Amino acid sequence: MSIRCADLAKVYEGGKSGWPALRGVSFEIKTGEFVAVTGPSGCGKSTLLNIIGLLDEPSGGKYEFNGRNVVSMTDQERSEARLGQIGFVFQSFHLLNRMSSLENVCLPLLYAGIDSREMKVRASSLLHKVGLKGKERKTPLELSGGERQRVAIARALANSPRLILADEPTGNLDTASSREIVDLLFGLNAEGITVVMVTHDKEIAARAGRNIKLRDGRLEE
Amino acid sequence: MRAIANAIKTGFAEIWAHKMRSVLSFLAIAAGSVVFIDAFSAIFATYARLEQQKTTSGMARLKVTQNYSQTYSSPDDYVPPPVITYDDVIKLREKMPDFFMVSPEVKDWHNVLEYEGRRMVTNITGVSHEWVKRDFVYKLRGRFIDQHDVDNKLRVCVMVRKSAPPPTNIFFKSMMKKWNFTGGFDTLVGHNDLLGKTVKLDGFTFTVIGMLEELPFSKRPHTILGSNQDYKVLAPVTTLTHHNIIGSYQSLDVNIDTGDERGFDEAQRKIKNFLKIRFGDDEFFVIENQLELIKERIGDSIKSSLVTISLGMLAFLAGGIGIMNVTLATVFARTKEIGIRRAIGASRGDIMLQFIVEAVMLGLIGGVLGSAIGYLWGIPIKVMVGMDPSQIKPWMPLVSVFIAVLTAFIFAIYPAWVAAGLKPADALRAE
Numbered sequence: 001m002s003i004r005c006a007d008l009a010k011v012y013e014g015g016k017s018g019w020p021a022l023r024g025v026s027f028e029i030k031t032g033e034f035v036a037v038t039g040p041s042g043c044g045k046s047t048l049l050n051i052i053g054l055l056d057e058p059s060g061g062k063y064e065f066n067g068r069n070v071v072s073m074t075d076q077e078r079s080e081a082r083l084g085q086i087g088f089v090f091q092s093f094h095l096l097n098r099m100s101s102l103e104n105v106c107l108p109l110l111y112a113g114i115d116s117r118e119m120k121v122r123a124s125s126l127l128h129k130v131g132l133k134g135k136e137r138k139t140p141l142e143l144s145g146g147e148r149q150r151v152a153i154a155r156a157l158a159n160s161p162r163l164i165l166a167d168e169p170t171g172n173l174d175t176a177s178s179r180e181i182v183d184l185l186f187g188l189n190a191e192g193i194t195v196v197m198v199t200h201d202k203e204i205a206a207r208a209g210r211n212i213k214l215r216d217g218r219l220e221e
Numbered sequence: 222m223r224a225i226a227n228a229i230k231t232g233f234a235e236i237w238a239h240k241m242r243s244v245l246s247f248l249a250i251a252a253g254s255v256v257f258i259d260a261f262s263a264i265f266a267t268y269a270r271l272e273q274q275k276t277t278s279g280m281a282r283l284k285v286t287q288n289y290s291q292t293y294s295s296p297d298d299y300v301p302p303p304v305i306t307y308d309d310v311i312k313l314r315e316k317m318p319d320f321f322m323v324s325p326e327v328k329d330w331h332n333v334l335e336y337e338g339r340r341m342v343t344n345i346t347g348v349s350h351e352w353v354k355r356d357f358v359y360k361l362r363g364r365f366i367d368q369h370d371v372d373n374k375l376r377v378c379v380m381v382r383k384s385a386p387p388p389t390n391i392f393f394k395s396m397m398k399k400w401n402f403t404g405g406f407d408t409l410v411g412h413n414d415l416l417g418k419t420v421k422l423d424g425f426t427f428t429v430i431g432m433l434e435e436l437p438f439s440k441r442p443h444t445i446l447g448s449n450q451d452y453k454v455l456a457p458v459t460t461l462t463h464h465n466i467i468g469s470y471q472s473l474d475v476n477i478d479t480g481d482e483r484g485f486d487e488a489q490r491k492i493k494n495f496l497k498i499r500f501g502d503d504e505f506f507v508i509e510n511q512l513e514l515i516k517e518r519i520g521d522s523i524k525s526s527l528v529t530i531s532l533g534m535l536a537f538l539a540g541g542i543g544i545m546n547v548t549l550a551t552v553f554a555r556t557k558e559i560g561i562r563r564a565i566g567a568s569r570g571d572i573m574l575q576f577i578v579e580a581v582m583l584g585l586i587g588g589v590l591g592s593a594i595g596y597l598w599g600i601p602i603k604v605m606v607g608m609d610p611s612q613i614k615p616w617m618p619l620v621s622v623f624i625a626v627l628t629a630f631i632f633a634i635y636p637a638w639v640a641a642g643l644k645p646a647d648a649l650r651a652e
Contacts, residue, residue, distance in 0.1 A: 055564055056646035076568055083566025094561045094649070098234055108565045110227050155565065 001085075001162040001194050002066055003029040003052060009060030010047050010217075021047040023217040024061065029196065031162070034189045036205040037198045039214035045198040046167055048214065052196060053086050053165045054078040083111055087156025089185075091168040093148045095140040101127060101151040102136035108158040126154040130184060146177030153184055164188060166197040170204070182207070224571060228578035235551070235579055236586075242547055247587030249543030250629060254591020254621045255598060257533035261620075262599055262611035264526040269612060271522055275515075277442040279321065279355050281485045282511035285475040285492065288504060303500045304472035307371075307459050310349070313475065316495055320488070321480030324351040325458050325473040329466060334406065334454065335421035336413070341405035344451065345378075345422060347458030347467050355478055356444045363416045363431035370430075371457040376464075378422065378456040379431040382410045384441070406453050423466045427456065485512055537624060540587065541632035548580045548636035559640055560648030569641040576637035577630060584629025591625065592618035 008025040011018040021044040029035055037045050050056040051063060054070060063070045065081065073081070088094075095104050105123040114122070124136055130150040140148050149169055156164055166185060170178035182204050189195045197208070205211050213220040236243040285305065293299050310325045317323065327347040334343040350368045353361075359381070370377050409415075415429045433455070435441065461467040479488035489508060497503040552559070559572055596618060599611030 050646045050649075053564070055649065056644065076570075079563070079566055079568035079571075082564065088564045090564075090649075094557075094564070096558060096561065098238060107562070110224070111562075111566045111568075111571055113224075159566070 001031040002064070003163075003194075003196075004064040004067075005052075005061065006063075007061035008048075008051065008058050008063055010044070010051060010056070011059045021217055022051075022058070025214070025217070025219055026061075027212055027219065029194065031194055032189070032192055033194055034186065034209045035194075035196045035212055036208035036210070037196065037212045037214065038200070038202075038205050039220070043214040044217045045214055049165050049167050049196065049198050053088060054082055083108060084159050085161050085163060087153075087158070087161040087164045089149065089152050089156050089164065089166040089169045091171040093140065093145075093152045093172075095148060095151055095155070097140050100137050100139055101132065101143065101154075104140070104151055105154045105158055108155060112159050123154070123158065126157055127151070129157075130154045131180075144177070145173050146180060149173060149177070149181050150184070153181070153188075157188070162193060164193055164195045164197075166195065168198050168200065170199065170201060178204075224574055225578060228575045229582065231575060232579035232582045235555075236582060239551075242550070243583060243586075246543045246547035247583045247590065250537070250540035250584050250587030250625045251591030251594060253533070253537035253540035253628070254588050254625050255595040256536035257621045257624065258592060258595030258599060258613060258617050259611065260529040260533035261617050262613045263529055265614065265617075266609075266612045267522050267526060271519060273442055274444055277356060277358065278444045278515070279478040279480075280512055280515055281321075281479040281482045281488070282355070282515065283477040283479065283489060283492065284509040284511060285477065285496070286507050286509065287472040287474075288507045301470070302472075302505050304470060305475060305506070306469075307349070307462065307473065309499060310473060310475060312499065313492070313495055317479075317488070317491065319480065320477060322351050322354040322476065322478040324354065324476040325349050326352065326476060327458055327461070327467055327471055327473045329461070329468075329471070332423050332454075332466065333421075334409075335424075336409060336415070336418070339409070341409065343406045343453045345454045345456060345461065345466060346452055347461040347473075348455050349458055352455070355476065358441045358444060359433035359435055361431055361433055363429070365431050365433075366455065366457050371459050374457065374459045374463045376425055376427045376456075376460055377430045378420070378427040378454050379433055380410050380415055380429055380454055381433045381452045382435065383407050384435040384437045422454065422456070423464075425464050425466070482512065537628045540625070541628040544580050544583055544629045545632040545636060547583070548576055548633050549639065551579070552576060552636050552640040556643060556648050556651035559643055560645055560651065563643075563645035564649060572643075573637040573641040576640050577633045580629045580633030580636075581626055584626045585622065587629070588622035588625025592621050595621065 005028070006026045008022055009020070010022040011020045013019075025044075025048065037048060039045055047056065051058050052065075054065065054073070057070070065073075066085075070078070082088075095101075096107070099107075102120065102123050105126055106119050109119040109122060127133065127136055127150075130153050132147060132150050132154070135143065135147065140151060143151065152169075153164075164185065169181055169185070173181060178201070185195055185197065186207065197204070199205055287302065287304070305325070307325060310323060314320075314323045325348065328344060329347075330344045332343055332345045334341050348366065349371050350366055353365050363379075365379060366377060369375070410432070414432075416432050418429050419426050420429060421427070433452075456466075458467070458473065462469060477488075477492070479485055489510065492508060493503050496506050496508075500506070562572060562575075596613060599613045603610050
C-alpha cells in the first residue's frame with residue numbers, strides 16, 4: 001500500500017480560469033500510517049481525499065497509487081481498486097436509507113461477487129466488530145448518528161481494504177460518539193490498515209501519527 | 222447473474238418507493254400493449270377473413286353481364302340487344318369444361334308467392350345447379366336444385382331463411398326492432414317449415430325441395446364480393462323462363478370461376494371470343510374482372526394493416542419515451558446514490574445495469590398489465606357490449622410483453638448511460 005503525490009493540482013471548472021482547489025501538493029503515505037489531513041474549510045482537504053480515493057482525477061501533477069500512475073488507469077480499474085483496496089467513511093455517512101444496515105454492508109460484497117450466504121455471514125460479523133450486534137435489520141434512519149457511522153465503517157471494511165479514507169467522520173457526531181468512532185479507526189490502524197482522515201478536531205489530529213496541513217490548496221508543514 | 226438479481230431487488234424497492242411515478246410510466250407502456258394486441262388481432266382477423274373469403278368466393282372470378290351502357294346515335298338505330306339464354310350458358314360450358322363454375326343467374330322482382338291462401342310479394346332468382354359452388358354461406362336442409370331439375374324444367378324451388386342480423390350494439394338493435402326490416406317473406410319462412418310443402422309462384426305450383434338457412438353472422442363464411450344480394454326464392458332458370466316467370470327478353474348474368482388464376486387472362490380472352498362468335502359482337506356484353514377487385518380488396522387490407530401496426534408501434538414509442546423520461550428523472554433524483562455506489566466500488570457497468578434493469582422491470586409490468594387489459598378488452602368486454610370478439614392468439618400477449626420489455630430496454634440505454642457517465646466525486650456532492 002503506497003500513495004505518492006507529486007505536485008498534485010486540481011482546478012474545478014467554472015469562471016474564466018476555473019477555481020483551483022489544490023495547487024501543487026506533494027507527499028507520500030506509507031503502509032500502516034495514520035494520517036490526519038487538517039486545515040480550514042475550503043482548503044482542499046476533501047478534494048485531496050477524493051483524488052486519493054480515485055473518486056476524482058487530478059488536473060495536474062502526478063499521483064501514484066500502489067506504484068501506478070492513476071492517469072493510466074481505466075474507469076474499471078479504478079472501480080476495482082475502490083472496491084477491493086479502499087474503504088470510504090463520509091461525514092454524512094452516505095448510507096442507503098431504504099436498506100437495512102446489513103444490506104448496506106453487503107453492498108460492496110455484492111459488487112465483489114461474493115456468494116450470498118457468505119456475504120451475510122461476513123457482513124454480520126463486521127457489524128459485530130463495530131459493535132452493532134442485533135441491529136442488522138435496522139435501517140439507517142432508525143439508528144443514531146454514531147451507529148450510522150459504525151455501519152459506514154463496517155461497509156468500508158467489507159472487502160478487507162488496506163486503506164481507509166475518512167472525510168470528517170466525526171463532523172456530525174456528538175463528543176462521545178466521536179470518541180468511539182475515532183477509537184474504532186485507531187483500532188483498525190493498529191490492525192495494519194492505513195488510515196487517512198480529514199478532520200477539524202485538533203485533539204484527534206494530535207493523536208494521529210502524522211499530520212498533513214493544508215491551506216489554500218498548498219501544504220503547510 | 223448476482224448483479225442482475227441485486228439490480229432486480231433494488232429495482233423493486235425503487236419502483237415501490239415511487240409508486241405514482243412507476244404506475245404512470247408503466248401505464249404508458251401498458252397502453253402500448255393494449256393497442257398492439259388490438260391492432261394485431263384486428264390484422265389477424267382481417268387475414269383470416271381474407272383467406273376464408275378466398276376459399277368461399279374463389280379468386281379467378283369473372284362475371285358476364287349485358288352491356289347497359291351501349292349508346293345509339295338515334296332512337297331509330299335501336300335494336301334490342303341480344304340476350305344470354307341458358308342455351309348459351311350450356312354452349313359456353315361445353316367450350317370451357319375446365320372452368321370450376323359457370324353459373325347463370327337472373328333475378329325477377331315483384332313476384333307473387335302464395336302459401337296456404339296467404340299472398341305476398343317476393344323476388345325469384347333463376348339459377349342452375351352450379352350456383353352452390355361459390356359464395357355459399359348457408360346451411361342446406363333438403364337438397365339443392367340439381368342438373369336433372371334444370372334439364373327437365375321441374376317446378377322445384379329452394380327458399381332462403383335469413384339469420385338474425387349481425388351482432389351490433391344495443392342502440393342499433395332497438396332501431397332494427399322499431400323499423401322492422403324483416404318483411405312478409407322472412408316472417409313466412411321464419412315461422413313455417415316449408416320444406417316439402419308446395420307453394421305457388423306467380424300462379425304456378427312449385428315444390429320446396431330445400432331450405433337454405435343463413436348461418437349466424439359470426440359463423441358465416443365471408444365472401445369477398447359481398448353476398449348482399451337479397452335472395453329469397455331460388456328456382457331452376459329453365460323452369461322460370463319456360464313458364465315465362467322470367468321474360469325471354471331478360472339476359473342471364475353468368476358468374477364464372479375459371480378455377481385457376483394462372484390461366485385467367487387466357488380464359489378471359491376465350492370467353493370474349495366465344496361471345497363474339499356467338500353474338501357477332503362482343504360489345505353487347507361486359508366481362509367484369511373480379512380478380513382485380515379481389516386483389517384491390519386484399520391490397521386495401523394490407524394497407525390498413527400497416528396503418529394499424531404503425532399505430533401500435535407509435536403507442537409503444539410513446540410508452541418508451543415515458544419510460545425514458547422516468548428513468549432520466551430517477552437518475553437525477555438518485556445522483557447521490559449513484560455517487561455512493563461508485564465510491565464503494567460499483568463500476569460504470571454496474572450502474573448502467575441498475576437503471577436498465579429497473580426500466581425493463583417497468584416495461585415488463587406494463588407489458589403484462591397491458592396484455593391482460595388487451596385480452597379483457599378484446600374478448601369479454603367486447604362480447605359484453607355486443608362487438609365481435611378479437612382473435613387473440615396465445616403468442617400475441619407474449620410478443621406484446623416482449624416488445625414492451627424491448628422498448629423499455631432501448632429507451633433506458635440513454636438515461637443509464639447518463640447515470641454511468643456521472644463522475645463519482647460530482648455525484649457524491651449532489652443533494
